[in-house]
Each structure stands twice: as structure tokens, then as C-alpha cells.
Amino acid sequence: MNIHYQIDGPQDAPVIVLSNSLGTSLSMWEPQIATLTQQFRVLRYDTHGHGQTEKRGKVTLAQLGEDVISLLDHLNIAKAHFCGISMGGLTGIWLARFAPERFHSVSVANTAAKIGEQSAWLSRARTVREEGMDVVAAGSADRWFTGEFRQHQPETVEQLVHQLARSEAEGYAECCEALAAADMRGEVAAITVPVLIIAGEQDPVTTVADADFLHQQIPGSQEVILPASHLSNVEAAGAFTQSLVTFIRGLNGR
Numbered sequence: 001m002n003i004h005y006q007i008d009g010p011q012d013a014p015v016i017v018l019s020n021s022l023g024t025s026l027s028m029w030e031p032q033i034a035t036l037t038q039q040f041r042v043l044r045y046d047t048h049g050h051g052q053t054e055k056r057g058k059v060t061l062a063q064l065g066e067d068v069i070s071l072l073d074h075l076n077i078a079k080a081h082f083c084g085i086s087m088g089g090l091t092g093i094w095l096a097r098f099a100p101e102r103f104h105s106v107s108v109a110n111t112a113a114k115i116g117e118q119s120a121w122l123s124r125a126r127t128v129r130e131e132g133m134d135v136v137a138a139g140s141a142d143r144w145f146t147g148e149f150r151q152h153q154p155e156t157v158e159q160l161v162h163q164l165a166r167s168e169a170e171g172y173a174e175c176c177e178a179l180a181a182a183d184m185r186g187e188v189a190a191i192t193v194p195v196l197i198i199a200g201e202q203d204p205v206t207t208v209a210d211a212d213f214l215h216q217q218i219p220g221s222q223e224v225i226l227p228a229s230h231l232s233n234v235e236a237a238g239a240f241t242q243s244l245v246t247f248i249r250g251l252n253g254r
């Protein structure tokens with residue numbers, strides 16, 4: 001298995017898989033772990049070219065999704081809950097559409113059926129390859145957090161920005177290229193898995209309008225809007241975790 005992962009929580013509890021955003025790692029889920037492990041076996045992994053998962057060359061959204069299936073197969077997990085943020089959320093949309101039999105539910109946060117513009121992603125991939133990660137890291141605090149959060153929790157912000165600045169440019173660039181090509185707008189209406197959509201009311205990257213589109217298109221989906229910017233699981237950690245747990249608990253009656 002060439003995907004780095006970590007498992008926490010009781011062995012016999014239902015499994016929830018957590019999938020990180022671009023430029024972060026499985027450690028971004030730290031604010032959720034204490035609560036989630038009370039009820040779930042939490043499986044988090046580093047996405048392709050991120051954290052301790054090595055890059056393998058050109059990657060597509062489908063391959064990011066298939067990585068999750070390979071990880072479940074490797075661990076003999078037949079079916080799990082899934083929660084992903086941003087790029088991890090888009091991976092969740094792909095999984096909900098193309099591997100529904102493997103998931104009880106899919107929660108997608110701060111994401112969109114198509115994230116950003118193709119030209120911007122290709123330009124970002126070129127920039128990090130030519131100039132390194134510092135340029136992208138410099139603007140990341142503004143993309144990820146509200147001004148209020150940056151002011152009140154500067155250490156948390158600095159830690160994530162520092163991790164981004166030190167991360168490997170090629171793995172990041174390959175994921176930017178995957179995002180450039182990924183477009184699930186024509187697919188989401190065919191999703192049958194229970195889906196929760198979480199948005200940040202001040203997210204400038206994947207907006208509330210993007211979340212509304214998913215909610216309108218995905219039959220039976222639920223939507224929650226949190227007081228946060230893009231990394232809502234960090235900025236509104238308690239409300240994020242509670243929304244996720246409440247959604248999954250509510251599925252028991254279905």
C-alpha cells in the first residue's frame with residue numbers, strides 16, 4: 001500500500017474515512033479526532049503527493065477516488081462513511097457517484113462539482129514547479145481563514161501555512177492538474193448515497209453558491225452552512241464535527 005494512513009478509535013466501531021484538502025495532510029483533521037473516535041474508527045490518509053504519500057506522476061480525480069477504494073480493500077473494509085474537504089470533498093463526490101456500494105454516507109465540505117478555473121489551476125501548477133511553494137503559501141492564510149480567525153488563532157494558521165510551504169511542489173502540482181480537469185457537474189444528479197454538504201459562509205474559494213448547486217442537484221442531500229472560511233473543519237471545528245455526527249446519526253432511521 002503506497003498510501004500513508006492512520007487509524008484511531010475502537011476496532012469494532014463503524015469506519016469513517018477522512019480526506020484532506022490541497023496542500024494539507026491527514027493532520028488537518030486533528031480538531032475532529034477526539035469527538036469522532038468516541039463513535040467511529042477513524043481512517044485518515046494523506047492524498048497523492050501530500051504528507052507522507054508519495055507522488056506517482058500524473059493523477060486524475062478518478063485515481064484519487066480509486067486510491068480510497070484501494071485503501072478500503074487493503075484494510076478489508078467493505079463499507080464506510082466518508083468525509084472530505086475541498087479536494088477531498090470532490091474526491092467524495094466522485095466516490096458517491098462511482099462507488100456508492102462502498103459508502104454508507106458521503107459528507108463533502110467546502111467543495112464544488114468543479115473547483116475554480118482550469119487555467120488558474122494549470123498556472124498554479126506551473127508556478128510551484130518553477131518557483132517553489134512559498135508563493136502559494138504566502139496567499140494561503142487569506143484563502144483558508146477569515147480575518148477574525150487569523151487574528152485570534154495565529155498559531156493554528158501559521159502551523160498549516162508552514163506545512164504548506166514545506167510540502168513537496170511536484171505532488172501539489174499534480175493535484176492542481178487533477179483539479180484543473182475535474183468536472184462533476186454533469187454527474188452529481190445521479191448520486192444515490194446519502195450526502196451532507198458543508199459550506200463556509202465566508203469561503204472565497206468554494207462558495208455557498210457552489211454548495212447550493214450540489215444541494216439542489218444531489219437528491220435527498222442535506223446542507224449546513226458554518227461561520228467559517230475555506231478550512232471550516234479547523235475554523236468552526238466544533239460545529240463541523242457536530243454537523244457530521246448529527247447527519248450520520250440521523251441516517252440510522254433510514
Ligand SMILES: O=C(O)CC1=CCC(=O)O1
Binds near residue numbers: 087
Ligand atoms: O487554493 C487553496 O489552497 C484552496 C483549495 C482549493 C482546492 C483545495 O483542496 O484547497
